[in-house]
Amino acid sequence: MQEKVNLLFIYIIIEINMFVWYYYCVNKEGEHMRNLNPETITNIVKESVIKINYELEDSLVSLIRKAKQNETNNIASSILDDIIENQEIAKKGSIPLCQDTGLVVVFMEIGREVYVDGDIYDAINEGVRLGYSEGYLRKSVVNHPFNRVNTKDNTPAIIHTKIVPGDKIKLKIASKGGGSENMSNVTMLTPTEGIEGVKKLVLDTIFNAGGKPCPPIIVGVGIGGNLEKSALLAKEAILRELDDESEDQTIKQLEQDLYKEINDLGVGPMGVGGNTTCLAVKINYFPMHIASLPVAINIQCHSSRHTEVIV
């Protein structure tokens, strides 16, 4: 009898402990998790896609103006004037910068301590849907490689997600044009081809693209990782600040060398010749397999439409 009472007592103690522990955990979570309404994300995406399609960032406009001052080819110079005048007209808000208002690409960093009460991917796509309709932007997405029926609302967006510390969400949002994307390239070089192999690949890709990607361009290069990682690195590279440079000395040197060598190609604005082929070169890298040297080149036209929002 005494034994039974003891067992019951122990059982009750365990139960109480578990309850206290459970209560503590829930409360702790409640204290640290930040709640975010999916509508907030939708609104950010909506407003961002409209804004970027009407207004270029100041740092880009000043690079184009600087290029215009250094341009010695008359036709090239007149094209740069058009580009400058174009962004002034678009900024007034009734006509977008370019008729290709792009496919939306979102790089999302989600803090571990933020909780979104709903489907975050749906929230982003809803923002695209609303932004492309309310902003009078062109719907340029088709549903299938061969049926090619327009989805009529520019969805789905291409969304990349990363989990990071903190209780914020960072959204890098871009409207990427098809003309420049089509001139991009991923190649698996061999490690022995080294830095010279990378240079040759970048220069050949840009020379062969000629006027098609609407130069002057911003060149994003991803080196390393594997096939898909290199492409992601290149895409992230074109979204970097225009005036930043790589922290790695070798890569920084390569960015500077390529910037010069690309402009020496003489492709020029819209391919007509001249001194202005690229406005910036950005290279991102990542560790890779001993057998590999993957290189991706993502070309961004002068109408570089992107923004970053932290919520």
Added chain:
Amino acid sequence: MITLQTPITNEDVSKLHVGEKVLISGTIYTARDAAHMRLVDEKDPKFEIDGSIIFYVGPTPPRDGVVIGASGPTSSYRMDTLAIPLMEKGLKLMIGKGDRSEDFRHKMIKNNSAYLIATGGAGALLSSRIISSEVIMYEDLGPEAIRKLEVKDFPCFVAYDVHGGNIFKR
């Protein structure tokens, strides 16, 4: 600087030289990939192809009270093959961006046509030179429908001329 009034004659084409700035006034037609695929087999085109200008563009939707949305050129090389039968029917000028195949360029010279480029990514600027816009064929294609545009001083550069000139040659 050369000014051209549509329709375009063979004499107009002959006087164009690579690199020259051209201002076009009159009627031009829009068509891109999907419209070209249909137009080449079209029994009843709603415009006279002979003497015409085709502008490779898919504009953004216009706001109320605006004639047309952003209207800059798309890359021309995608229309290289399908442009050939149209040039054989008398298409005189094409407006787009970027270089095209050598095969296209030779057939273009043979048909006495020329290729012009407009500033890519300058859709807001170019649309300010468009006075009116009307969908005349393939409305179901949305931005890719064929539109009849009235333009005034629409700015282009001669990229390929009938004399063998090529603006992209390095």
